[in-house]
Amino acid sequence: MTNTNSFVQPDVLEKNMLTIHSFLKQSYDEAKKQLENGVTLLQEGATFFKEEFSTLFQETGQYFNRMLLPVNNFIKDLQQIDTELLREVSMQSPHHLLIDGEMMPVEKILEQPMEEN
Numbered sequence: 001m002t003n004t005n006s007f008v009q010p011d012v013l014e015k016n017m018l019t020i021h022s023f024l025k026q027s028y029d030e031a032k033k034q035l036e037n038g039v040t041l042l043q044e045g046a047t048f049f050k051e052e053f054s055t056l057f058q059e060t061g062q063y064f065n066r067m068l069l070p071v072n073n074f075i076k077d078l079q080q081i082d083t084e085l086l087r088e089v090s091m092q093s094p095h096h097l098l099i100d101g102e103m104m105p106v107e108k109i110l111e112q113p114m115e116e117n
Contacts, residue, residue: 086098096103 086103089096089103095106097106097109098104099109
């Protein structure tokens with residue numbers, strides 16, 4: 001009994017079963033190869049992106065160091081000048097001491113309560 005709703009006749013299907021099977025297997029193998037190539041391509045792309053990003057990050061750090069070096073040197077120079085000025089002031093007036101970054105007269109320091117050990 002033949003199914004009238006079928007597009008393929010059973011006897012034709014039986015004759016061509018091997019051909020259909022080989023076609024499906026070949027299609028599957030080809031799709032699998034393309035997928036593997038796609039994964040490899042994706043891995044290569046991710047590796048390339050990672051390397052480029054790493055290089056860009058390192059170069060950006062070097063540029064920031066170069067840009068900030070003069071500012072950093074200027075701040076160090078100001079700190080050094082400040083330290084030298086405070087040292088000079090303390091040497092010129094022996095009655096003043098540097099306490100917590102502030103020049104104070106010795107008399108005022110001696111009037112403050114002192115800690116006991």
